[in-house]
Amino acid sequence: ILNVEQSPQSLHVQEGDSTNFTCSFPSSNFYALHWYRWETAKSPEALFVMTLNGDEKKKGRISATLNTKEGYSYLYIKGSQPEDSATYLCAFGGGADGLTFGKGTHLIIQP
Amino acid sequence: ETGVTQTPRHLVMGMTNKKSLKCEQHLGHNAMYWYKQSAKKPLELMFVYNFKEQTENNSVPSRFSPECPNSSHLFLHLHTLQPEDSALYLCASSQDLLKFRGAEAFFGQGTRLTVV
Numbered sequence: 001i002l003n004v005e006q007s008p009q010s011l012h013v014q015e016g017d018s019t020n021f022t023c024s025f026p027s028s029n030f031y032a033l034h035w036y037r038w039e040t041a042k043s044p045e046a047l048f049v050m051t052l053n054g055d056e057k058k059k060g061r062i063s064a065t066l067n068t069k070e071g072y073s074y075l076y077i078k079g080s081q082p083e084d085s086a087t088y089l090c091a092f093g094g095g096a097d098g099l100t101f102g103k104g105t106h107l108i109i110q111p
Numbered sequence: 112e113t114g115v116t117q118t119p120r121h122l123v124m125g126m127t128n129k130k131s132l133k134c135e136q137h138l139g140h141n142a143m144y145w146y147k148q149s150a151k152k153p154l155e156l157m158f159v160y161n162f163k164e165q166t167e168n169n170s171v172p173s174r175f176s177p178e179c180p181n182s183s184h185l186f187l188h189l190h191t192l193q194p195e196d197s198a199l200y201l202c203a204s205s206q207d208l209l210k211f212r213g214a215e216a217f218f219g220q221g222t223r224l225t226v227v
Contacts (some may be wrong), residue, residue: 009205032212034114043218044201051212059197061138091216097167097208098156099216 002026004092006102013080014110017061020076021105024092032093035064035075038104039086047075047088080109114138117219119204124192125227132187132222134202142208143185144216146201154201160185161208173202192226199223 005024014020025033032051048057053068061078078085087106087109091099115136124130136143145157155183159167159181174196176188185202 020181029219031210034209034215036216036218041220043220044216046215046217047195049213049215091154093209095140095162095210096156097159098146098169099209100156101146101154103153 002092002094002100004090004100006088006090006105009103010106010108011076012102012108012110015080015082017080018076018078019080019107020074021088021107023073023075023102025071025073025090025092025100027069027096029094030068030071030092031095033066033068033073034091034093034099036072036089036091037086038089044089045100075105077107080107082109084111085109114217115202115204116221117200117222119222120220121223122227123227124189126192126194128192129188129190131189132200132202132224134185134187134219136183136185136202136204136217138204138206138217140204140206140217141182142214143179143182144203144205144209145185146188147198148201148205148221149195150196156169157187159208166208191222192224194226197225199219 030036035047036044050066087104089102146154158177161182178186202219
């Protein structure tokens with residue numbers, strides 16, 4: 001059974017502050033690490049797909065890093081805005097046809 | 112219009128009922144997936160189809176029966192479910208199987224299933 005852990009489970013952040021959270025995954029048989037944003041009543045939406053150790057990806061104020069040797073990825077949000085409130089899921093691709101997901105980090109931005 | 116559409120959005124069914132969940136993707140993708148999310152659990156992969164062929168069954172009980180008539184449509188047929196099967200069922204698609212580097216999943220909004 002693959003173990004994908006995300007921390008923290010939930011996070012309250014003041015508007016304008018920056019924040020980050022963690023995904024840990026198996027360091028063997030790595031194919032890809034995905035990050036998805038899931039807003040309430042919507043579909044999960046892909047943020048990043050990272051495949052190489054040391055990958056850094058950025059989309060606006062959101063960025064992610066990847067360390068496949070030690071099995072972790074960080075997601076950073078700079079200058080949080082209310083529209084960033086969502087659950088952030090990471091998912092590990094280890095060679096199976098589908099992905100193994102973590103439980104997510106539930107982020108709430110407080111005005 | 113979303114790329115992946117699921118119907119119905121909500122479903123309440125009795126334990127002796129038979130119902131089906133439908134998923135349709137308009138993205139020209141070759142792979143489709145069923146995931147289940149129970150309360151306080153991560154998304155759990157149920158089934159994977161690639162070019163209409165099932166490639167993965169993640170030890171799912173036989174009361175869940177998938178069907179993929181073509182690359183654009185995926186069904187999940189439900190019969191004699193248990194209350195513990197109540198969950199959010201999400202469909203996803205991808206251009207290639209997610210094990211291939213760079214492939215990303217596109218999700219529907221899910222069907223919220225309640226078994227009474």
